Amino acid sequence: MKTISAGSGEAATGGAERTPAVRWALAGLSLSMLLSSLGTSVANVALPTLAGTFDASFQAVQWIVLAYLLAITTVIVSVGRLGDIIGRRRLLLAGILLFTVASVLCGLAPSLWLLVAARAAQGLGAAVMMALTMAFVGETVPKARTGSAMGLLGTMSAIGTALGPSLGGALIAGPGWRAIFLVNAPAGVVTLVLAYRHLPVDRPEAATGRARFDHVGTLLLALTLAAYALAMTIGRGDFGWLNAALLAAAAIGVGVFVRVETRAGAPLIRPAMFRDPVLSASLAMSALVSTVMMATLVVGPFYLARTLRLEEALVGLVLSVGPVVAALTGVPAGRVADRFGAPRMTVVGLGAMAVGAFALSTTPASFGVAGYLAPIVVVTAGYAVFQTANNTAVMADVPPDRRGVVSGMLNLSRNLGLITGTSVMGAVFALASATNDVTTARAGAVATGMRVTFAVAAALIVAALAIGLGSRMPARRAARGAL
Incomplete structure (x- = not known):
């Protein structure tokens, strides 16, 4: 078996990151991120087809998407911590295998609810893949190249998100809806082989901590996150009594979780971690930025179709520009973060997003598609720079025994932002x-809604920028005190 020896990630200095073994390891991690991101977006386009196939309502087939999202959201921190304890390599291999097998089961599912169950299992495998690919960066590349590696993973995530709708549509039109899941099988096998052969082996001591896993904290966190995710997603935008009850349950769950973790001998998440201003600020900024990014997906289709009167094919083409820009910007953003410093580039990325969002809030509809696309390109490029720099700033200095859980927390903050953005930005x-029904709103009303939504988005980015700048003040004071 060809692997990088244990500890090679710590010793990978100088030119080690250019060795074939490290390149193949990064290839495996990149495919892992690509597949898990593809799974998030590929099924949405199939919902009308699946509703007809299984003679089901939209609310029922919506669970095909929701099951995947819920599985990732509820367990991503826990699987990251489990990887820290039992060994990240073996857990990532298990996650890739689960994702691949579940994809086949999705493609063969004879009924809707068996498909939903298989999608939940697929989401569990995707959670492992998302949490541990970022954690492995510290073991495959030297610290000086962390930004470049994070940029590569960000690029693969953007490509997976962008590729989902178009690939799904092509497969449905050709082989049929089952192919959108079965296509993951050969790609999953390739990913599994690359990970098995080239990822660094687990340290022997990693397997000795199995008894230290926080089962109570894991269950509490999963239930709390599930309650919040359901509160933000069920009802298709109508916030009723069930949503309120779930949100209240989530709030109570947070309080109970914090109390339990404070008293636990080996907590899932150490409350003291949030005293680190860099980590706390990074998580808050990630959630705010992801909330804003959902505005482009919530508002964009209606503005392009209702106000600019574009046909469906052109709407899809225009919407794909954002993810394409993110994909093209990811790797260069990582190199820039390595050169100029992740904290500085985090601020630059947020500044660009604020400028783009403000431009969208003031651009008149008479500017047409160009008036929409130019600010979107600025927002998306800024997002790619921010995401890469923010992840780099956090992961570069995380102790090896906490990389999994911190990576999981970063992914969780992004997921919670996306979930919140779907509900909140949609409501705004x-x-x-x-109007009660945006699909039939007048062109002028949709244009007004778009401008107001992005004005709110700009305010949220300014808040994130304030958090980012504020988190740097303690570090500056400490540096001055050391002089």
Whole structure:
């Protein structure tokens, strides 16, 4: 078996990152990120087809998407911590295998609810893949090249998200809906082989901590996150009593979780971690930025179709520009973060996003598609720079025994932002459009809704920028005190 020896990640200095073994290891991690991101977006386009195939309502087939999202959200921190304890390599291999097998089961599912169950299992495998690919960066490349590696993973995530709708549509039109899941099988096998052969082996001491896994904390966190995710997603935008009850349950769950973790001997998440201003700020900024990014997906289709009167094919083409820009920007953003410093580039990325969002809030509809696309390109490029730099700033200095859980927390903050953005930015858009049904709103009302939504988005980015700048003040004071 060809692997990088244990500890090679710590010793990978100088030109080690250019060796074939490290390149193949990064290839395996990149495919892992690509597949898990593809799974998030590829099924959405199939929902109308699946509703007809299984003679089910939209609310029922929506669980095909929701099951995957819930599985990732509820366990991503826990699987990251489990990797820290039992060994990241063996858990990542298990996650890739589970994802691949579950993809086949999705493609063969004879009924809707068996498909939903298989999608939940697929989401569990994806959670492992998402949490541990970032954690492995510290073991495969030297610290000076962390930004470049994070940029590569960000690029693969963007490609997976962008590729999902177009690939799904092509497969449904050709082989049929089952192919959108079965296509993961050969790619999953390749990913598994690359990970098995080229990822660094687990340290012997990693397997000795199995008894230290926080089962109570894991269950509490999973239930709390599930309650929040359901509160933000069920009801298709109508916030009723069930949503309120779930949100209240989530709030209570947070309090109970913090109390339990404070008293636990080996907590899933150490409360003291949040005293680190860099980590706390990074998590908050990631959630805010992801909330804003959902505005482009929530508002964009309606603005392009209702206000600019584009046909469906052109709407899809315009919407794909954002993810393509993120994919092209990811790797260069990582190199820039390595050269100029992750904290500085985090601020630069947020500044670009604020400028783009403000431009969208003031651009008149008469500017047409170009008036929409130019700010979107700025927002998306800024997002790619921010995401790469923010992840680099956090992961570069994380102790080896906490990389999995911190990586899981970063992914969780992003997921929670996306979930929140779907509900909150959608509600802002509907309220600003002054209509109960955006799909039938007048062109002017949709344009007004778009401008107000992105004004709110710009305010959220400014808040994130303030958090980022504020988190740097303690470090500056400490540096001055050391002089």
